[in-house]
Amino acid sequence: MTHLFDLSGRTALVTGSARGIGYALAEGLAAAGASVVLNGTRADTVAESVGKLASAGYQAQGRAFDVTDEAAVADAFARWDRNGVPIDIVVNNAGIQLRKPLVDLELSDWQRVIDTNLTSAFIVAKQAARRMIARGTGGKIINIGSLTSEAGRATVGAYTAAKGGIKMLTRAMSAEWAASNIQANAIGPGYILTDMNKPLIENAAFDAWVKSSNPSQRWGTPDELVGTAVYDGRARRFRRSFDCAPLGRQAAAGAGESVSPAQAASWQELAHGRDIHSRQGRMAISLPCRRQGRQHHRLSATRPSGQDCSPALLREIDRLEWRARHSGH
Numbered sequence: 001m002t003h004l005f006d007l008s009g010r011t012a013l014v015t016g017s018a019r020g021i022g023y024a025l026a027e028g029l030a031a032a033g034a035s036v037v038l039n040g041t042r043a044d045t046v047a048e049s050v051g052k053l054a055s056a057g058y059q060a061q062g063r064a065f066d067v068t069d070e071a072a073v074a075d076a077f078a079r080w081d082r083n084g085v086p087i088d089i090v091v092n093n094a095g096i097q098l099r100k101p102l103v104d105l106e107l108s109d110w111q112r113v114i115d116t117n118l119t120s121a122f123i124v125a126k127q128a129a130r131r132m133i134a135r136g137t138g139g140k141i142i143n144i145g146s147l148t149s150e151a152g153r154a155t156v157g158a159y160t161a162a163k164g165g166i167k168m169l170t171r172a173m174s175a176e177w178a179a180s181n182i183q184a185n186a187i188g189p190g191y192i193l194t195d196m197n198k199p200l201i202e203n204a205a206f207d208a209w210v211k212s213s214n215p216s217q218r219w220g221t222p223d224e225l226v227g228t229a230v231y232d233g234r235a236r237r238f239r240r241s242f243d244c245a246p247l248g249r250q251a252a253a254g255a256g257e258s259v260s261p262a263q264a265a266s267w268q269e270l271a272h273g274r275d276i277h278s279r280q281g282r283m284a285i286s287l288p289c290r291r292q293g294r295q296h297h298r299l300s301a302t303r304p305s306g307q308d309c310s311p312a313l314l315r316e317i318d319r320l321e322w323r324a325r326h327s328g329h
């Protein structure tokens with residue numbers, strides 16, 4: 001994986017990822033270096049999929065909950081808070097389909113489809129974005145839309161309305177959260193070979209229509225969506241200034257001074273309790289601070305000259321710089 005698309009150090013929650021597109025996206029994000037959190041409604045299938053990723057050498061954990069249940073979603077995020085699992089990337093993928101003419105569709109069915117495909121994205125992203133904003137880290141929201149975000153299709157009215165809503169919800173998220181360094185994007189797949197489409201795949205007439213009506217003349221596969229998800233999951237980096245100097249000098253206290261315990265403590269607090277000093281050996285990050293009543297320092301990082309900063313350290317720098325820029329210093 002090239003540095004440009006390296007997701008090392010990031011944690012990605014993919015909803016509805018025990019199977020289908022969600023599983024493929026989780027696997028792809030994990031292959032790009034992310035630690036992934038799988039989700040679905042069934043604990044057994046979530047655990048099974050976590051096991052598959054873990055046995056392939058990826059960092060994976062899972063939690064089963066219904067994405068339409070606001071209390072259950074809040075509880076999951078609170079649990080990740082307690083366990084020190086910061087969600088940096090959310091893929092709102094969970095979805096259902098229900099094929100019925102609009103004139104025969106019960107309101108309860110309409111609501112179930114809207115809740116699962118649209119409202120859930122709001123519920124999950126809200127919990128994630130609150131934390132991304134509070135941490136000052138920014139993050140990524142990736143909503144799974146559909147070709148029905150753009151085109152009407154008969155017998156899938158509620159789904160079409162939900163996916164059209166996903167397109168505009170994504171724009172609303174971008175408008176509201178971009179200033180907090182949260183980038184929201186949507187992916188709109190065409191017809192993909194998954195369980196959701198089983199009845200269509202087995203319907204010879206529909207299968208022939210899919211193959212004749214799209215330029216590739218075939219169904220898509222979940223893995224074909226991975227590249228876009230990794231691209232969308234890669235956070236934009238902010239400018240960094242590096243300062244090659246011996247560790248212990250020119251850190252939080254400024255050039256020529258050692259880092260005091262108090263400064264180190266506040267630094268670690270800002271770094272979310274991570275001891276970058278010991279984890280990174282000779283690397284250090286300095287924070288902006290006020291001296292003599294005025295802004296004194298820009299953020300900088302020290303590192304042994306001639307060595308690259310690790311992706312984890314670069315990521316901490318992104319976080320701290322973003323916080324520094326928006327903290328009034």
Ligand code: NDP
Nearest residue numbers: 016020021040041042066067093094095146191192194196
């Ligand atoms: P699948 O039916 O294969 O998988 C759906 C996943 O969503 C399952 O893991 C399921 O979990 C989960 N899920 C459903 N409801 C909930 C819920 N309330 N809470 C948590 N998880 C839930 O679908 P696909 O992989 O095909 O679809 C994934 C996404 O891609 C959906 O948003 C879909 O609309 C979209 N999409 C799909 C296309 C396609 O052609 N397949 C085309 C365009 C968009 P569980 O197994 O536990 O039920």
